[in-house]
Amino acid sequence: MWDYVLDRRGQIAQQALQHLSLVVQCVLLGTVIALLVAMAVYRSPRATALANGVSAVGLTIPAFALLGILLAPFGFGITPAVIAVTFYAALPVLRNAVVGLAGVDPSLVESARGMGMSRLATLLRVEVPLAWPVILAGVRTSTQMVMGIAAIAAYVLGPGLGGFIFTGLSRLGGANAVNSALTGTMAVVLLALVLDLLLVLAGRLTTPRGIRV
Amino acid sequence: MSDTKAPAGATVASSGRRASGLPIRLEGVTKRYPGQDKPAVDAVTLELPAGRTTMFVGPSGCGKTTLLKMINRLIEPTSGKIFLGDEDVTGQDPDQLRRRIGYVIQAGGLFPHMTVGANVALVPKMLGWEKKKVAGRVDELLDLVGLDPTVYRDRYPRELSGGQQQRVGVARGLAADPPVLLMDEPFGAVDPITRQRLQDEMLRIQDELGKTIVCVTHDFDEAVKLGDKIVVFDVGARVVQHGTPEEVLSDPAEQYVADFVGAGATLKQLTLARVEDVELRQVTTATVGGDSAAAVAVARAAGDDFVVVLDQRGRPVSWPTLAELGRTTSVPGTVDARLPVVGLRSTLNDALDTMLAASQAGVVVMGNRDSLAGVLTIESVMAAIRQARAAVAG
Ligand SMILES: Nc1ncnc2c1ncn2[C@@H]1O[C@H](COP(=O)(O)OP(=O)(O)O)[C@@H](O)[C@H]1O
Numbered sequence: 044m045w046d047y048v049l050d051r052r053g054q055i056a057q058q059a060l061q062h063l064s065l066v067v068q069c070v071l072l073g074t075v076i077a078l079l080v081a082m083a084v085y086r087s088p089r090a091t092a093l094a095n096g097v098s099a100v101g102l103t104i105p106a107f108a109l110l111g112i113l114l115a116p117f118g119f120g121i122t123p124a125v126i127a128v129t130f131y132a133a134l135p136v137l138r139n140a141v142v143g144l145a146g147v148d149p150s151l152v153e154s155a156r157g158m159g160m161s162r163l164a165t166l167l168r169v170e171v172p173l174a175w176p177v178i179l180a181g182v183r184t185s186t187q188m189v190m191g192i193a194a195i196a197a198y199v200l201g202p203g204l205g206g207f208i209f210t211g212l213s214r215l216g217g218a219n220a221v222n223s224a225l226t227g228t229m230a231v232v233l234l235a236l237v238l239d240l241l242l243v244l245a246g247r248l249t250t251p252r253g254i255r256v
Numbered sequence: 257m258s259d260t261k262a263p264a265g266a267t268v269a270s271s272g273r274r275a276s277g278l279p280i281r282l283e284g285v286t287k288r289y290p291g292q293d294k295p296a297v298d299a300v301t302l303e304l305p306a307g308r309t310t311m312f313v314g315p316s317g318c319g320k321t322t323l324l325k326m327i328n329r330l331i332e333p334t335s336g337k338i339f340l341g342d343e344d345v346t347g348q349d350p351d352q353l354r355r356r357i358g359y360v361i362q363a364g365g366l367f368p369h370m371t372v373g374a375n376v377a378l379v380p381k382m383l384g385w386e387k388k389k390v391a392g393r394v395d396e397l398l399d400l401v402g403l404d405p406t407v408y409r410d411r412y413p414r415e416l417s418g419g420q421q422q423r424v425g426v427a428r429g430l431a432a433d434p435p436v437l438l439m440d441e442p443f444g445a446v447d448p449i450t451r452q453r454l455q456d457e458m459l460r461i462q463d464e465l466g467k468t469i470v471c472v473t474h475d476f477d478e479a480v481k482l483g484d485k486i487v488v489f490d491v492g493a494r495v496v497q498h499g500t501p502e503e504v505l506s507d508p509a510e511q512y513v514a515d516f517v518g519a520g521a522t523l524k525q526l527t528l529a530r531v532e533d534v535e536l537r538q539v540t541t542a543t544v545g546g547d548s549a550a551a552v553a554v555a556r557a558a559g560d561d562f563v564v565v566l567d568q569r570g571r572p573v574s575w576p577t578l579a580e581l582g583r584t585t586s587v588p589g590t591v592d593a594r595l596p597v598v599g600l601r602s603t604l605n606d607a608l609d610t611m612l613a614a615s616q617a618g619v620v621v622m623g624n625r626d627s628l629a630g631v632l633t634i635e636s637v638m639a640a641i642r643q644a645r646a647a648v649a650g
């Protein structure tokens with residue numbers, strides 16, 4: 044197996060990079076979308092319930108099923124992969140952002156409004172920063188989850204390490220089939236660990252000292 | 257100390273105290289919450305004098321908070337008009353209006369993710385003050401509320417005690433020098449001793465600034481202590497009585513007020529007397545780091561059996577007996593955390609409470625800005641109360 048890895052290190056590195064870039068971009072996009080949706084709904088109990096329902100149900104949709112559905116309008120390629128990965132990336136962030144924003148002490152919001160901060164300033168300068176640790180926990184969950192889903196997205200010829208896994212699985216019994224699948228899987232796990240560490244670090248750097256635990 | 261600068265436009269009110277605030281006039285102000293058949297505030301008409309503290313007092317749920325929040329339009333009135341000076345504020349942009357009205361809530365409402373300095377700087381920054389001016393103002397205000405800016409400016413709220421957070425809350429409310437300060441049960445969340453100190457501070461600050469303060473409380477004693485005027489409310493924010501503490505105590509408008517004032521009304525009137533109305537004992541002082549033997553000699557000559565030790569800024573830190581001081585060579589700077597302290601505007605009631613809590617027969621009395629005014633002994637408190645009681649008995 045070691046020889047297998049050494050022989051293909053260039054290819055592995057390239058696939059890993061593509062995988063990483065797909066995940067990072069989709070998580071960023073998903074986070075922005077989730078934050079916008081959360082900001083739009085968190086003040087209304089009904090809209091909040093709806094958003095929570097969507098994120099709960101959305102997470103139960105099997106990735107294969109979603110990719111299959113997306114194949115019809117978009118065909119094989121990177122578009123359905125990005126859409127599916129972003130969709131899954133957004134859900135945990137949405138749930139946490141709604142919980143985090145709703146959990147901000149109402150007296151602080153009142154304080155902000157009472158001193159003449161606008162709605163938007165209150166949201167951006169008080170509510171989001173206070174909800175930030177919870178939002179960030181959502182981003183971490185989402186990144187971990189999406190690592191695996193991005194591998195599945197290779198099924199629709201999206202980029203990334205999923206290629207190794209699928210090639211291996213489709214040729215089971217053939218030469219290097221197990222090596223191929225194992226390499227893909229381990230690389231995904233390794234990347235997930237590295238990315239999580241980076242996120243923890245980013246969390247330390249972006250969480251204001253006054254609310255760090 | 258009377259060397260504080262008066263801001264431009266300050267006027268001297270009839271009593272001689274400064275007033276930099278604006279009067280507030282409420283005309284038929286009503287709030288009807290959706291889905292409730294009775295209005296929470298029903299056609300209230302009130303005039304709150306400029307540069308004075310008006311206390312809103314009444315049972316829980318009678319509409320005090322609702323009425324207060326309509327002044328800065330955190331709650332929009334259903335009908336009625338509110339005037340700040342001659343300006344009708346009911347049609348103004350609420351954000352602009354609120355930047356001109358200080359707002360202090362229970363526990364301070366500080367933003368935990370910002371430093372103390374950043375919290376205080378918020379409104380001046382929103383008003384577009386220059387950076388330098390903001391920084392200077394932050395330090396000035398922390399100093400005003402009794403917090404050393406070099407120590408506290410860069411701390412986060414969670415690194416402060418409840419009382420200190422409340423002080424910062426007051427500093428933040430005053431940051432942009434608003435003519436009006438609204439406070440909603442500001443001292444409700446702190447322990448009794450801290451509350452009394454904060455009340456004393458507030459009296460001192462108000463003496464200095466002369467803002468128009470509207471303060472909600474459900475504690476009648478607090479209303480009596482802090483208010484120049486008291487408004488007693490019943491359900492629906494019906495104004496039952498509006499007058500000075502003395503008027504409300506000696507002549508309750510209705511049985512309702514009498515019940516609210518409680519059985520001890522005459523006793524309360526006794527305790528209305530302030531520390532500043534009683535003769536204080538002047539004592540020997542020593543400065544931290546000075547020569548102990550010399551201080552002992554001076555105290556002996558003056559007939560004192562203790563001295564009050566002041567730090568470099570003139571603030572009392574301890575009051576050792578001559579025996580204790582005699583054992584040292586230079587005056588120690590140890591801060592006695594249990595040193596009983598009250599302000600000149602504290603009531604005699606507070607002074608007694610403080611003595612009892614510290615198991616001491618006297619209290620150190622602070623004047624303005626943490627300077628020493630003298631020492632109040634239990635004997636002079638008792639004498640004052642005897643005198644007052646004799647006067648009441650006729
Ligand atoms: N946001 C609100 N929605 C509906 N009713 C409210 C709201 N706020 C206060 N009330 C009601 O209005 C009345 C007055 O409340 P409040 O002004 O908070 O009283 P207080 O401050 O004197 O305790 C109460 O009966 C309370 O239940």
Ligand SMILES: [Mg+2]
Binds near residue numbers: 320321322472
């Ligand atoms: Mg209230």
